[in-house]
Amino acid sequence: MSAMAVRVGRRGGVGLGLVAWLAGIVFFLPIAWMALTSFHSEEDAATNPPSFAASLTLDGYREFFGADGGASPWPALINSAVASIASTLFVLLLALPAAYALSIRPVKKWTDVLFFFLSTKMLPVVAGLLPIYLFAKNAGLLDNIWLLVILYTSMNLPIAVWMMQSFLAEVPVAVIEAARVDGARLPTILARVVAPIALPGIAATSLICFIFSWNELLFARVLTGVVAETAPVFLTGFITSQGLFLAKVCAASLVISLPVLAAGFAAQDKLVQGLSLGAVK
Amino acid sequence: MTATTTAPVAAPDVRTPARPPATRLRAWATRAPLLPALIFMIAVTQLPFVATLVISFFDWNALYPDARHFTGLSNYGDVLTDPDLRRSVWTTVLLTVAVVLASLVLGLALALLLDRRFKGRGVVRTLLIAPFLVVPVAAALLWKHVLYNPEYGLFNGLLHYVGGPQPDWISNTPLLAVEASLVWQWTPFMMLILLAGLQSRDQQQIEAARVDGASDWQIFRHLTLPHLRRYLELGALLGSIYIVQNFDAVFTITSGGLGTANLPYTVYQSFYQAHENGLASAAGVLVVIGSIVIATFALRVVSSLFREEVSRA
Numbered sequence: 001m002s003a004m005a006v007r008v009g010r011r012g013g014v015g016l017g018l019v020a021w022l023a024g025i026v027f028f029l030p031i032a033w034m035a036l037t038s039f040h041s042e043e044d045a046a047t048n049p050p051s052f053a054a055s056l057t058l059d060g061y062r063e064f065f066g067a068d069g070g071a072s073p074w075p076a077l078i079n080s081a082v083a084s085i086a087s088t089l090f091v092l093l094l095a096l097p098a099a100y101a102l103s104i105r106p107v108k109k110w111t112d113v114l115f116f117f118l119s120t121k122m123l124p125v126v127a128g129l130l131p132i133y134l135f136a137k138n139a140g141l142l143d144n145i146w147l148l149v150i151l152y153t154s155m156n157l158p159i160a161v162w163m164m165q166s167f168l169a170e171v172p173v174a175v176i177e178a179a180r181v182d183g184a185r186l187p188t189i190l191a192r193v194v195a196p197i198a199l200p201g202i203a204a205t206s207l208i209c210f211i212f213s214w215n216e217l218l219f220a221r222v223l224t225g226v227v228a229e230t231a232p233v234f235l236t237g238f239i240t241s242q243g244l245f246l247a248k249v250c251a252a253s254l255v256i257s258l259p260v261l262a263a264g265f266a267a268q269d270k271l272v273q274g275l276s277l278g279a280v281k
Numbered sequence: 282m283t284a285t286t287t288a289p290v291a292a293p294d295v296r297t298p299a300r301p302p303a304t305r306l307r308a309w310a311t312r313a314p315l316l317p318a319l320i321f322m323i324a325v326t327q328l329p330f331v332a333t334l335v336i337s338f339f340d341w342n343a344l345y346p347d348a349r350h351f352t353g354l355s356n357y358g359d360v361l362t363d364p365d366l367r368r369s370v371w372t373t374v375l376l377t378v379a380v381v382l383a384s385l386v387l388g389l390a391l392a393l394l395l396d397r398r399f400k401g402r403g404v405v406r407t408l409l410i411a412p413f414l415v416v417p418v419a420a421a422l423l424w425k426h427v428l429y430n431p432e433y434g435l436f437n438g439l440l441h442y443v444g445g446p447q448p449d450w451i452s453n454t455p456l457l458a459v460e461a462s463l464v465w466q467w468t469p470f471m472m473l474i475l476l477a478g479l480q481s482r483d484q485q486q487i488e489a490a491r492v493d494g495a496s497d498w499q500i501f502r503h504l505t506l507p508h509l510r511r512y513l514e515l516g517a518l519l520g521s522i523y524i525v526q527n528f529d530a531v532f533t534i535t536s537g538g539l540g541t542a543n544l545p546y547t548v549y550q551s552f553y554q555a556h557e558n559g560l561a562s563a564a565g566v567l568v569v570i571g572s573i574v575i576a577t578f579a580l581r582v583v584s585s586l587f588r589e590e591v592s593r594a
Contacts, residue, residue, distance in 0.1 A: 017399025023391055024408035027465070031411050033435050034423050050438035094321055097314030107312050113319070120326045122572050122579070124526050126548040127565035128329030130336065130558055135329070154325035157318060215416050218528045218545070222553060232418040236533065246433070249426055253419030264414040265407060272473045276515060 038250035045246035060247035064255065073252070076234035079145050083230060084213040087152035091160045091209050092202065094153070099164030104171060104194065114165060117158040125218060136223055143225040151219050156209040159277060166278030167201025168194065200270070201278065207267050208274030211260050231256045330569065337562035344556050356563035366547060366564060373525060373543040375456065380463045381520045385513060387464065388471025395472070396479045413469040421533035424462035425451065455539035459530050467524065471516045478512030479505070518579050544568050
């Protein structure tokens, strides 16, 4: 009887495994279809019923990269890279000391400070958009990628402080005290005791900050023009062109999502830690 | 707490008899690492809001800068009586609640499926995460042109095979169309958080319940769900923070038309296209007041989420 129970259980397991596979395929289907369409000609991309087995071509990608005299996406991609990487570095530079002062050597009322940081995340971006726009216009910072770097830093800093705080809170205070009693100075303690425990958290924080900066559209659309335009803005401008453009749109969407897809797939666990503000270890 | 236990340990180092200045110095040394981040956040997020508040009291159209004058609260009157804006408040609530709830339920189902052992679990997890990793504008374009298009979109293409109807998805159900694309993107996010929650369950406790004859449903209802509560709350809170502010999907899929304009889109439009600085600011201030009400509630939830950590620290 127990053998039968095991068999039934296993059959149920296989069935649910199939359901899981089916769900995975359904969720992935739009992306798979986008990838396939990006390798089709525009004529084959716009048929009903869909042409699954149409011949493959790189024309969509060639066109996206400006082969037909269109604008090259490279400046926008480089702008996005600058904005994402620079703002992530700034976030770390500001968040690490702040998290230190909220966990390892906490200031008084450190929870209040922590909640202040999170509360700024709940202020809608649009509420400050106009003054920022007016300020940028008067200061000559419109269409300047460094303005986005500053704004993206402020956008991601609260999340980063929360995450780093929860990671640094893992560092046992007793070990730090012991190192201090042994005569270790602060830089040594930071490098030998704090850093090894904090590094996975720093990686998770960086990943999340990078993704959110890379994805951002509203600030970039309002505050940049031809010079500092980022990849998402480039993408919105690119579809106003007439005629058949499905293959091109798919190629463009895929290329622009590639950095995020690659980073996210490579570090799935870090993604969870980051998205849960470090609450899920 | 740590603050009180570390201070006496450090105190013997202070050799100077003038104790008050030294402790004050020490307090500032503790605070110093915090200041750059704090000052930066106040400058970049709070000051613009103060400016928004000031501008909201002016009648100010950017196309007629010379006609700018103080009008007191009249912008607020205009905003509150503007049917479009009232509608966009409702749309924002509807969009946020629908997307957060749907992706939480779907995410929970997927997390439960993935919590079991089966062949290729890692691959399925990767497939399920993918939608969250598509750049939001790209995802919105994908849904609008590649999936929803009534003539050659994938949905109608697949319906064609089974002889189904060929609806114009975006025109027929605009808000649902936007919501579906957002649910597709946010379900993986909820799934990841809930999966982490499931995997942190006490397996011994579950085994014990099973030995005592508890059914799968009883275990789920009385052990798993209470354990998942904080993870569900965390997912709902973080999802709401981002979906309330959604701009990309509304902007791309419907350009705010057909009754899908949410608050971020309406505010964007009133200053970017209509150049009504005063009105846009008043709307922005109202958005903030609404957010503060929600945030106060939400922060209470979070503080209960993190109470464990706080008491431990």
